[in-house]
Structure formats: C-alpha cells, structure tokens
Amino acid sequence: MLNSRFIFLVLGLLLIVEGVFMLLSAGIAALYNEYDLPYHLLSSAICIGVGGTLAFVFFKAPKDIGKREGYLIVTLVWFVFSLFGLFPFYLSGAIPSYTDAFFETISGFTTTGSSILNDIEALPHGLLFWRSLIQWLGGMGIIVLSLAILPVLGVGGMQMFVAEVPGPIPDKLHPRIKETAKRLYGIYVLFTIIEAVLLYFGGMTPFDAICHSFTTMATGGYSTKQASVAYFASPFIQYVMIFFMFLAGANFTLSFSALRGRFSKVIKDEEFQSYFGIVAIVSIIVGGVLFYTKGADGLEQSMREGLFQVVSIITTTGYATADYLLWAPFLSIIIFLLMFFGGSAGSTGGGIKIVRVVLLMKNSYYELKRLVHPNAVIPVRYNTRAVGQGIITNVLAFIVIYMMIVGISMIIMSIMGFDLDTSLGAVATSIGNIGPGLGDVGPASNFYNIPNFGKWFLSILMLIGRLEVFTVILLFSPYFWKE
Amino acid sequence: MRIFIAGAGEVGTHLAKMFCNANHDVILMDEDEEKLKQVDSHFDLMTIVGTISSIEDLKEANVKSCDLFIAVPPYQDMSILACILAKQLGAKTTVARVNNHEYLLEENKLFFKKLGIDELIYPEVLGAKEVKASLKQVGTRQMFEFTGSKLVMFALKVRDNALIVGKTLAEISAMYEKQEYNIVAINRDGETIIPRGQEVLMHNDLIYVITTKPAVKQVMLDAGKKQFEIKNVMILGGSRIGKKVAQGLEGHYNIKMIEIDKDKAVRLADQLSHTLVINGDGRNLELLKDEGIKKMDAFVAVTGNSEVNILACQLAKKMGVKKTVAEVENIDYIDLAENIGIGTLINKKLSAASHIYRYTMRATVSHVKCLIATDAEVLELIAQPGSKISKGPLRKLNLPKDVNVGGIIRGESAIIATGDTEIEPNDKVVLFALPSGIAKMEKMFS
Numbered sequence: 015m016l017n018s019r020f021i022f023l024v025l026g027l028l029l030i031v032e033g034v035f036m037l038l039s040a041g042i043a044a045l046y047n048e049y050d051l052p053y054h055l056l057s058s059a060i061c062i063g064v065g066g067t068l069a070f071v072f073f074k075a076p077k078d079i080g081k082r083e084g085y086l087i088v089t090l091v092w093f094v095f096s097l098f099g100l101f102p103f104y105l106s107g108a109i110p111s112y113t114d115a116f117f118e119t120i121s122g123f124t125t126t127g128s129s130i131l132n133d134i135e136a137l138p139h140g141l142l143f144w145r146s147l148i149q150w151l152g153g154m155g156i157i158v159l160s161l162a163i164l165p166v167l168g169v170g171g172m173q174m175f176v177a178e179v180p181g182p183i184p185d186k187l188h189p190r191i192k193e194t195a196k197r198l199y200g201i202y203v204l205f206t207i208i209e210a211v212l213l214y215f216g217g218m219t220p221f222d223a224i225c226h227s228f229t230t231m232a233t234g235g236y237s238t239k240q241a242s243v244a245y246f247a248s249p250f251i252q253y254v255m256i257f258f259m260f261l262a263g264a265n266f267t268l269s270f271s272a273l274r275g276r277f278s279k280v281i282k283d284e285e286f287q288s289y290f291g292i293v294a295i296v297s298i299i300v301g302g303v304l305f306y307t308k309g310a311d312g313l314e315q316s317m318r319e320g321l322f323q324v325v326s327i328i329t330t331t332g333y334a335t336a337d338y339l340l341w342a343p344f345l346s347i348i349i350f351l352l353m354f355f356g357g358s359a360g361s362t363g364g365g366i367k368i369v370r371v372v373l374l375m376k377n378s379y380y381e382l383k384r385l386v387h388p389n390a391v392i393p394v395r396y397n398t399r400a401v402g403q404g405i406i407t408n409v410l411a412f413i414v415i416y417m418m419i420v421g422i423s424m425i426i427m428s429i430m431g432f433d434l435d436t437s438l439g440a441v442a443t444s445i446g447n448i449g450p451g452l453g454d455v456g457p458a459s460n461f462y463n464i465p466n467f468g469k470w471f472l473s474i475l476m477l478i479g480r481l482e483v484f485t486v487i488l489l490f491s492p493y494f495w496k497e
Numbered sequence: 498m499r500i501f502i503a504g505a506g507e508v509g510t511h512l513a514k515m516f517c518n519a520n521h522d523v524i525l526m527d528e529d530e531e532k533l534k535q536v537d538s539h540f541d542l543m544t545i546v547g548t549i550s551s552i553e554d555l556k557e558a559n560v561k562s563c564d565l566f567i568a569v570p571p572y573q574d575m576s577i578l579a580c581i582l583a584k585q586l587g588a589k590t591t592v593a594r595v596n597n598h599e600y601l602l603e604e605n606k607l608f609f610k611k612l613g614i615d616e617l618i619y620p621e622v623l624g625a626k627e628v629k630a631s632l633k634q635v636g637t638r639q640m641f642e643f644t645g646s647k648l649v650m651f652a653l654k655v656r657d658n659a660l661i662v663g664k665t666l667a668e669i670s671a672m673y674e675k676q677e678y679n680i681v682a683i684n685r686d687g688e689t690i691i692p693r694g695q696e697v698l699m700h701n702d703l704i705y706v707i708t709t710k711p712a713v714k715q716v717m718l719d720a721g722k723k724q725f726e727i728k729n730v731m732i733l734g735g736s737r738i739g740k741k742v743a744q745g746l747e748g749h750y751n752i753k754m755i756e757i758d759k760d761k762a763v764r765l766a767d768q769l770s771h772t773l774v775i776n777g778d779g780r781n782l783e784l785l786k787d788e789g790i791k792k793m794d795a796f797v798a799v800t801g802n803s804e805v806n807i808l809a810c811q812l813a814k815k816m817g818v819k820k821t822v823a824e825v826e827n828i829d830y831i832d833l834a835e836n837i838g839i840g841t842l843i844n845k846k847l848s849a850a851s852h853i854y855r856y857t858m859r860a861t862v863s864h865v866k867c868l869i870a871t872d873a874e875v876l877e878l879i880a881q882p883g884s885k886i887s888k889g890p891l892r893k894l895n896l897p898k899d900v901n902v903g904g905i906i907r908g909e910s911a912i913i914a915t916g917d918t919e920i921e922p923n924d925k926v927v928l929f930a931l932p933s934g935i936a937k938m939e940k941m942f943s
Contacts (some may be wrong), residue, residue, distance in 0.1 A: 081538075171541060172537070172538070172540075172541055173538075186543045187525050188522065189499070189522035189524050189541075189542050190522055190541055190542075191541050192541075193522070237553040394660070399546070402530060
C-alpha cells in the first residue's frame with residue numbers, strides 16, 4: 015500500500031512554501047505599484063489555503079515511506095507546483111489561456127525557458143519576477159529546498175534526493191541529507207548574489223540583474239526582455255553570464271570543493287575536464303567559423319557570440335545573443351547536437367549530462383577492445399575508479415529511453431503538422447530543458463503557435479527531462495503499481 | 498556528533514544504523530560497494546568506497562573532522578592500523594575491534610593509548626560476559642547491573658502462573674508498602690510499551706524490571722519463577738564466545754562442550770582443562786542424550802550459525818533443560834526467537850554497540866545498555882546541578898511519554914522511583930528510554 019497520506023502531507027507543506035514565495039513577487043508588485051498585486055496575494059492565499067488544509071488534515075500521517083512514495087512525491091510535487099504556480103499569470107489575465115499559463119509555468123520550473131509570450135516586456139514587474147523566481151526554485155530543485163528547510167522529509171529524504179538531483183551517482187556533501195541540501199542551496203544563493211551584483215555593475219537595473227541572475231544560475235533562460243540577452247549589448251554583462259552559466263552547468267559539489275580551496279579535486283574531475291574541453295573546443299570552432307563567414311563583426315565579437323551560444327545551449331540555459339538558425343548549417347547542427355549533452359551531474363542543467371556521455375563513449379570504445387580480446391577484463395574507469403556494471407547498464411538504459419522518447423515525440427509532433435526541424439527542435443529542447451529549438455521554435459520565435467495538445471505534451475516532456483526520465487517514466491510502468 | 502565507521506561488516510552496519518537513528522552524522526567506509534549500497538539506500542548517512550588503512554582514502558573522507566572513529570573490519574590488524582592512522586590524521590576518539598584477549602588487559606591500556614587507540618572492544622568477550630550473567634540469574638532473559646551493583650535491571654517473561662499477571666501496575670505497586678520494584682517496559686508481541694499505572698500485565702509479556710539487589714527474590718516470586726541452582730552446563734559450539742564462557746565458568750560448574758570440528762575440539766580440550774570437550778554434531782539428538790542432556794541445568798548454543806543455535810535450544814527445551822541461551826546474530830531472527838521461547842538471546846553486535854554507545858553520549862551518561870528484542874535503551878544518567886530533572890517530584894515534571902524512570906542511586910543507597918520521588922543533583926538515575934526519548938532526557942539532565 016502506498017502511504018498516500020504522507021504524500022498529501024508533503025504536498026500540503028510544499029504548497030505552503032510555494033505560497034510564501036509568491037508573497038515575494040507580491041512584494042515586488044507592491045514596490046512597483048502595478049495592477050498585478052492583488053493577483054499575487056490571491057494566488058498565495060490559494061496555495062497557503064489548500065496547502066494548509068492538506069497539511070492540517072494529514073498532519074498525523076505515518077512517516078515511513080519507501081522508494082515508490084519517493085518517486086511519486088517528487089513527480090507530483092513538480093506537477094502540483096506548476097498547477098498552482100500558474101495562478102499569478104492566469105488570474106491577472108497576463109496569460110489568458112490556462113494551457114499557455116501552465117506551459118509557461120512548467121517551462122519555468124523545469125528551467126526549460128521556452129515561452130509562449132509574444133511581448134515579454136508588457137508583463138508587470140511582479141509577474142516578470144515570479145517568472146524568474148520559479149526558474150530559480152526549479153533550478154536547484156524543489157525537493158532539495160524542502161529537504162533543507164522542512165524536517166518532515168528526513169525519513170526517506172535520500173530517495174527523493176536521488177530522484178530529483180541530476181546524474182547517475184549522487185554526491186553527498188555531508189553525511190546528512192538535510193545538511194547536504196543546505197550546503198547546496200548555500201552555494202546556489204551565494205553565486206546568485208555575486209552574479210546579480212556583477213550584472214548590476216555591468217549596467218543592468220537592479221530588477222533585471224536579480225531576474226537574470228535567477229535564471230542564469232538555474233540554467234533556465236527566461237529573460238525580462240523580448241530580445242533576451244541580446245538586449246544588453248555590453249560585453250561585460252555577456253561575459254559575466256557566460257561565466258555563471260558555465261558554473262551553473264558544472265557540478266555543485268565541485269564548486270563546494272573549490273570554495274573550500276580544494277582546486278585539485280576540481281581539475282582532476284573527469285566530468286569537469288570533459289565539460290571544459292567540449293565547451294572550449296566547440297566554442298573555438300563556432301567562433302572561428304563565425305569570424306570566417308561574417309568577418310565584419312571582428313574577432314572578439316565572433317568569439318563571444320560563439321562562446322555565449324555554446325555555453326547557453328550546452329548548459330541548457332537557452333539565452334540568446336544571436337540566432338543560430340541564421341548561421342551556417344554546419345554551426346546550427348553543432349548547436350543542435352549540443353542540446354543532447356546537457357550540463358554536468360549535480361548541476362542545475364538538463365539534458366543527458368556530460369558524465370553519461372563520457373561513460374557511454376568510454377564503454378563503446380572498450381567494447382571494440384573487448385571484441386578483439388573477448389576474455390579480457392576491461393572495466394570502464396571514471397575518476398580513476400572502475401565503474402560497476404550496474405551503473406553502465408543504467409546509463410545505457412537512460413540514453414536509449416531518452417532517445418526513444420525523442421523519436422516517438424517527434425512523430426507525435428509531426429502528426430500535429432510540424433515539419434522535421436520544428437518537431438525535432440521542439441522535442442529536443444523540451445526534454446533537454448533548454449528553451450529555443452529549431453525551425454518555427456528557434457531563438458527568434460516562441461511556442462505560442464503550438465496547439466494546446468502540443469503544449470501539454472511538451473510540458474510533460476519538460477518534466478520527464480528535468481526529473482531525468484526514470485522518475486517520471488517509472489510511474490507509467492506496471493511494476494510501479496503492482497503490490 | 499560525527500562518527501566514522503570503518504568496515505561495513507555486521508557490527509559496522511549495525512552501528513551505522515543505530516547511530517543514524519540516534520541522529521548522528523555517520524560516515525561508513527568499506528572496500529565493497531555492494532555492502533555499502535545496502536545501507537545507503539535505507540539510511541541517511543554517507544558511504545564511501547575506500548580502503549580503511551589507506552591514508553589517502555581516510556584524508557579524502559575528511560577523517561580529521563570526526564569525533565569518533567570506530568574500526569570494525571574483519572581483521573584486528575587492519576582495525577588497529579586504521580585507528581592509529583585515523584588518530585594521527587586528527588580523529589578525536591578511536592575505537593578498535595580486536596580478537597586477542599591480551600590487548601584488553603589493564604596493563605596494556607596505556608600502550609594502546611600511546612599508539613592512538615582509545616578503546617578496544619572484543620565483542621566475543623562481551624557476549625561471553627552476558628552469557629555468564631544470565632546463568633547467574635536463572636529465570637531472567639537479560640540482566641544488567643548498574644553502578645556498584647546497587648540497582649539491577651532484568652527482563653523476564655511472565656506467564657499465567659505468575660502472581661502479577663492480570664493486574665495493573667498500580668495494583669502491583671499497591672501490594673507493597675514501599676515500592677520494591679518498577680516495571681519500566683513491556684514487550685508484547687514484538688512491540689515495546691512504556692506502561693502507565695493502568696496497564697494490565699498479560700500472559701507471555703516480556704517485562705523489564707528495575708529493582709534493588711535484595712528485592713530480586715521477591716520479583717522472581719511474584720513473576721512465578723522457581724529458583725534453581727545451576728550445576729551442569731552444556732555448551733554447543735567451541736566458538737570464541739563458547740571458549741570464553743567455558744573459561745569463565747570452569748571450576749564453578751560442570752561443563753560439557755560439543756564441537757563439530759575434530760581439530761578444533763582437540764585444541765579446545767588442550768586449552769580448557771576442566772571442561773569435557775566432545776567431538777560431535779550438536780544437532781544429533783542421540784549424541785545429546787548420550788551426553789546426558791536431560792541432566793543439564795543450562796544449555797548454551799553459541800555456534801556461528803544462528804539457525805542451529807535456535808533449533809538446538811528448542812530441542813534442549815523439549816528435553817527438559819530449564820535454562821537455554823542462544824547466540825542469534827541475525828537481528829531479524831531475534832523477534833522470532835523471542836516468541837518461540839528461547840530463553841536468553843545474545844548478540845555480539847548489540848553487545849558491542851552498547852559498549853560503544855556511551856562515547857556518543859554527553860558527559861551526563863554513565864552507563865548505556867542496548868536491549869535485545871527491542872530498540873530501546875537503558876541509561877544511567879547523572880543529574881547535573883540545576884538541571885530540569887531535579888526540580889520537583891517526577892509526576893510534576895512532564896516527562897516524555899517514551900521514557901520511564903526506574904530507580905535512583907544516591908551515594909550508597911538505591912531508591913526505586915515513584916511519582917513522588919524527587920531527584921537531587923548528582924543522583925545517578927536509571928531509566929528506560931525508546932530511541933525517540935533519549936535526546937529529550939539528555940537535555941533534561943544537563
């Protein structure tokens with residue numbers, strides 16, 4: 015039997031947390047004295063009211079939960095957060111369609127950053143802030159946040175932590191899950207503050223600085239401007255964002271080591287090496303080709319444009335300072351392939367994750383060796399340790415399922431009448447939590463014209479991608495529901 | 498408190514789980530990833546794959562921040578080495594598991610201290626001690642003495658023939674002018690109950706009683722336990738515990754030991770001069786009969802196999818042996834064994850755990866005992882001057898529901914606690930606590 019009472023209790027408590035965060039954006043609305051203030055307060059009241067009732071009714075729920083409850087809680091929390099998080103957009107009339115509001119919200123929470131808004135700047139500050147804040151919350155994770163602040167999740171917390179934090183092998187920073195969560199959020203907050211300050215000095219308004227800082231650290235990609243980061247022409251701002259996107263796409267455990275002065279650990283980390291290597295090489299290629307094809311922009315600008323787009327896509331942020339669809343086909347395809355890589359394990363990025371790609375490559379390479387020496391024992395080494403066969407199988411299964419979902423989803427998109435580019439781009443960007451896709455959903459356009467069914471479908475893909483496939487897919491497997 | 502456990506064997510894993518439940522920060526290190534996985538998915542602790550005698554691995558695991566380092570790998574050499582390294586790397590207190598009795602001698606303590614090992618534990622010796630204690634007090638399941646033997650706590654099973662069955666605790670204490678003993682906990686069908694005055698004792702309850710030494714006889718009488726003296730003891734299995742028990746009991750009792758392995762039996766016969774060592778299979782009823790099992794007063798099954806121990810004790814019970822003791826290492830079997838009425842159960846892991854447990858407590862704790870068949874603990878706490886517990890009679894203090902105060906040792910005298918008892922500073926208070934209550938009580942005492 016599933017411990018459903020506990021699930022309701024957790025949902026209730028987390029809704030209260032969401033309601034409290036809504037008060038923050040209400041504060042911003044009050045500050046700017048705009049029309050959306052009552053809607054923030056109303057949404058917050060709904061969250062706290064419903065959450066409070068659930069928490070009160072199920073307060074005495076038994077606290078023992080197993081793996082199944084863990085997975086269910088994580089998926090439900092993300093879904094329910096989006097359902098309630100859309101109220102400020104919907105109630106205020108800024109996004110009149112319920113479907114659109116849901117799409118915008120889940121795209122926020124999952125740090126995808128695909129938008130249906132045709133005129134972002136028309137939104138009042140409070141809503142723009144909420145739009146950035148939900149990305150920030152989704153970036154490090156709702157469950158991780160609740161582990162840090164709610165004692166009730168102590169039991170079984172590890173289950174949920176594993177289900178939410180990206181990567182095949184979760185790292186702990188402290189023996190206790192609660193302390194680990196606190197430290198992760200500590201670094202997250204610290205980086206966010208530093209970036210906001212730097213952006214402010216780079217010439218952004220404090221409001222834009224905070225909002226962009228939220229969405230950079232979350233690798234989300236929502237901007238407060240219709241033209242995305244291209245609006246800010248300052249190279250300094252762009253470099254700051256490149257740096258922090260890169261940081262957000264790296265493993266936060268490594269950032270923690272670096273902050274403690276253990277740089278050797280960072281440099282020796284295989285995933286970080288690969289991440290750094292891929293970004294460096296691809297950026298140079300892209301920047302070089304850009305300089306070669308439209309040399310008029312100057313070397314620095316070409317390189318910066320290349321670097322920004324590469325980092326933005328590989329970390330699954332999705333900001334744009336240029337439209338890569340207008341680049342040479344060679345470059346668009348490279349950018350498209352980067353969509354599948356994603357950030358590092360333990361980062362806020364989406365996608366398949368560098369570590370899985372590294373393990374896949376290594377295993378494939380060794381497979382060739384194994385063909386020649388059928389009896390040889392050739393373990394896949396990662397960070398100087400042999401990786402267990404279980405993890406390799408898991409990684410392979412992950413990638414296969416990921417690709418299968420991409421394939422099937424493309425077919426579904428094409429049935430709705432989209433061409434190959436658009437179908438492929440929309441699916442890859444949604445499951446990879448990136449933002450811009452290809453074709454009709456490229457960096458210069460948005461998702462407004464997708465039919466309602468398509469929006470719901472892509473929303474689910476985003477959730478599948480954010481929770482790393484297994485957590486969500488598991489709920490659809492008969493094994494999960496069998497006693 | 499940050500506790501580092503090196504070695505995820507039986508004792509290591511058990512300690513890790515226990516400390517984890519007691520809200521400590523636990524790091525568990527072992528070379529075998531599979532062993533760690535088992536624990537990792539169910540408990541909130543950090544597991545690290547590494548070699549416990551490798552300086553690099555220990556450094557990597559940040560051993561210098563640990564308050565307590567417990568080395569329980571399969572080999573004692575490794576355990577000693579790991580402790581020395583850990584101490585050098587900055588661990589505050591180190592505990593090593595050994596299996597050589599010489600190391601435990603008082604005269605060698607300083608030597609190990611110099612090496613950087615603060616405490617040595619030898620679970621088999623602790624297990625043997627428990628066997629001996631239980632043979633001394635027949636009728637009980639478990640017995641434990643507190644400071645200066647003034648108070649004792651023991652567990653016994655009450656059956657229909659007991660005077661006190663069917664009465665409430667209030668009625669039982671009304672039987673005496675002065676409170677003679679306190680029933681601090683009841684284990685009924687595997688569930689531990691902290692009883693209040695209205696609780697009725699039932700057939701087959703396992704009760705935990707705290708009392709003074711002189712009153713033990715009275716308790717036995719009330720519980721319907723006949724006293725008999727033990728003369729003949731049969732030990733099944735020449736394991737380390739078996740050998741230690743035989744060594745401790747030789748001369749006082751007539752001992753027969755059954756060992757299945759021929760070479761081992763020969764060796765044991767050489768080492769145990771007053772014990773009759775028999776080479777044979779203890780599961781063979783004919784052999785047991787030949788060796789006069791019917792005349793035995795006590796049967797101690799301490800082979801390395803928990804199943805064999807349980808079954809052999811059942812067999813011995815059937816043959817009329819009154820007191821049986823079984824070593825049950827598989828913790829999941831303990832409940833089962835308890836229910837089918839195998840007298841005393843001993844478990845090396847729990848013995849070792851009790852021993853180590855006190856290192857994790859604050860200074861107010863002078864004694865801890867982990868109990869078999871329940872996850873509760875018996876603690877002896879010292880009331881600090883000005884602490885909350887010493888402010889007024891117990892019934893007015895709003896004690897947590899998961900704790901029961903049994904008795905008090907004040908200077909040379911022992912007092913059995915009632916609701917009117919007032920605790921004075923520096924009293925040693927013996928209490929029974931469920932895990933949830935331990936931290937609360939520690940606070941009340943400091």
